[in-house]
Amino acid sequence: MTFINQVVLILNRDLRIEFRSKSLLLSMVIFALLFQVFLQIVFDAKTQAIQMIAPGILWLPVLLSAMLGFNKYGSAERENGALTGLLVSPIDKGALFLGKLIGNYVLVFIVIVTSVPIFFLFLKQPFPASIGLLLTTLLLGSWGFVAIGVFLTTLAHSSSITELLVPIMIFPLAVPLFLAIIQLTEMALFPSLGMGENLWILLLIGYNLIFTVAPTFLFDLLLEV
Amino acid sequence: MMELQNINLFMNDKNVLHSINLQWRKGESIALIGANGAGKSSLLKVLGTLVKPNSGKLKYPSDLSVKEWKKLLGIVFPETFLYHSLTAYENLRFYQKLYGKINKDRIDEVLKQVKLFHVKQEIVDTYSKGMKQRLSIARALLHNPTYLLLDEPFDGLDSESKEILKNMLLQMRQKGTGYILVSHDSEQAWELCDRAVLMHEGRIIAEGKCTNQGYFPFIKRYREIVKEKSS
C-alpha cells in the first residue's frame, strides 16, 4: 500500500471514531467559545485598548482547545493494544504521524471556523484590514502548532511518557510560532505598514516545514525498535 | 526459516530472556510451554519485532526485511488490538487495508469462520469477551499470514469456540501455515503442534517432538518446575 493510502487509512479511522462520538470535537468547540467569552470578560474589552490584546484573544482559545485535543485525539489507539497492532503491521510510521496530523488539523480547523467569527461578533471589531493575511495566518499558524503537538504527543505516548509533560514540552518549542502568528494577526487585523510581514510568513512556513517533514521521514526510524 | 540466535533481552534492567536459540521452519507449529513469568510472551514480542533484543540476532526467512516479515506475520495477543467504538466489519476493513488490498469476500469468510457474521455491523463494545477474542483471531488471520504468533488464544473462549479455533488451527497447519502457540493447556497444545519447547526463567530448558510417548516425560518436567516455583 502506498504512503498516501496509509495516511488516508489512519485519517479515516480517527475521524470515523471522533465523529461517531463527537464528544472530543464538541468539547473543543465549546471550550474555545467559552474561553473566548471568558477572555472578553476578564479584559473588559474596550475598543481603544483592544488593539493591544486582540491577537491574543483571537488565538488563545484556539491554541488551548487544540492542546485539549492532542491527548484525547486518537485515544482509541491506546486502548486494547491497538497501537501494538499498528507497530507489528507493515505501516510506515511517517504515514501514521501525517494521518494523525491531518485529522487533528481538521478538528482544530472546525474550532477556528466557529471561534473566529464569534471573536469578530463580540468585539464589534471593524472588518480586518487584510482578510487574506488573516486566513493565511490562521491556516499556517494552526498547522504548525498541531504539527509540533502531534509530533510530541505521539512520540510521548509510544514512549510511555506521562501526558502531563506534553504541554511543558510544547510551549517553549512553540515560542517562535507564537511570535509569528501574533505579529501577523496584528498586521492583518489593523491597518499597518506591512513591515516584516514576509519575514514572519517565511518563519511560519519554515517552522511548519521542519515540524511536518522531519517527523514524517524520521518517525519510522524513531519508533522502530 | 525464522531463526533466533543467542537472544538476550532486558526489560527495565531485568534479564527476561537468556541466550535463546530457536529455529522456526516454515509451516512448523511449535507449542511454547512454561510457568507464569517464564518469558513466553516476551519471546513472542521479540518475534513480532515489538521489542529489540539487547544482544543476539534475528534471521528472517529467506533474508526478508523487517517490513516484509511483518507482512507474513499474524498475531493474537491477550490484548485484542480492536477499536471498541467501531463495528466488527470496520475493524477488519481497517486491518485488511493495513496489510494490503480490500477484499470484502475475505472479510465475510473469516467472520463466518469465527461465527460473528450475523453481528458484523455491531459496535465491538457491545461484544462479550469471547466474541472479542474471536474477532481478534479473525483479525489476525485476515491477511493469510504464513507465520502466526498465538499468545493464549483459547483464553476466554467457551468449549464450542475452543473447538472451532482448534479446527481452524489444524486446517491451517495442513495448508502450511506455521504457528507458535502459547498455552497453559499443555495437552491441547501437544495435540496441535509438531514440536514443544519448555521455557523456564527466560531460558529454553527442554525441547521435544509432540509424540504420544514424549508427552509424559515432558509434562512431568513442566509440573516439577511449576511446583518448584510455587514452593
Added chain:
Amino acid sequence: MMQKYLNPTKLFLTFATGILMVIQLYMSLFYAPTEKYMGHIQRIMYFHVPSAFVAFAAFTIVFIAGIMYLYTKNKKWDALAVSSAEIGVLFTTVVLVTGSLWARPVWNAWWVWDDPRLVTALILWFIYIAYLLIRTSVAGDERRRKFAAVFGIVGFIDVPLVYFSVKWWRTIHPKVIDEQGVHMPAEMAQTLFFSIFAFLVLFITLLLYRYVLESQKENVNELRNKYL
C-alpha cells in the same frame, strides 16, 4: 584502560579549575578596570557571559550526544547528554540571575523583553527543564531515552528560531538598548576572555564528574539486577 587515566585526569582538572577560578576571580574583581558609567556592577559580565558560553556548549553536547545515542544506541552517549543538560540548566540559571542583577541598576528593570539573548536564555531554560523532567522517569527504559534524545535535538534546533523570532519581534517595536553600547578597554577584554576560558575548563571538570557518576549509577543498576 580508560579507568587507569580517569583518576589522574580528574585530579589534574580539579586543580587546574581551582587555580583558573582563583585567577578569574582576581582578574574580574581587581585587574579589570571599573567601568565608567555602570560602575562595579559591570563586573557581573565576567560571570554572566562565560556562563552563557558554558550553557551553550552544554546544550550543544546534549544535541550531539542525542544524535550519537540515536545512531549507536550506546547508553554512554545518553549518560553524557543528561550530565551535560543538568550543567547547562545550572549555568542558564546563573545567566538569568546575573542578567537580572545587572539589568536592575542599568536598565532600571529586573527583566526586559527587548534583549533577544536574554529571552532566548529563558526559553532555553524552560526547554531543558522539560528535558530533565522527561529524564526523571527514564530509568532503564530505552524508548524514553530515545524520546529524550529526540527532544534534546529538537530543542536545540529550536534555539536559533527562538533567537531570531524574538529579535524580529523586538526590532519592529522601538528598541531600548544599543547593542554596541559598551566599548571595552584591553584589560576588560582580557579578563572576559580569560573568564570564558576558565568557565569552560570548569564545565569540562563538572561534566567529567557528573558523567562518571551517571555511568557508575548505570553500572550499579546493572550489577544489582544481575545478582539480586
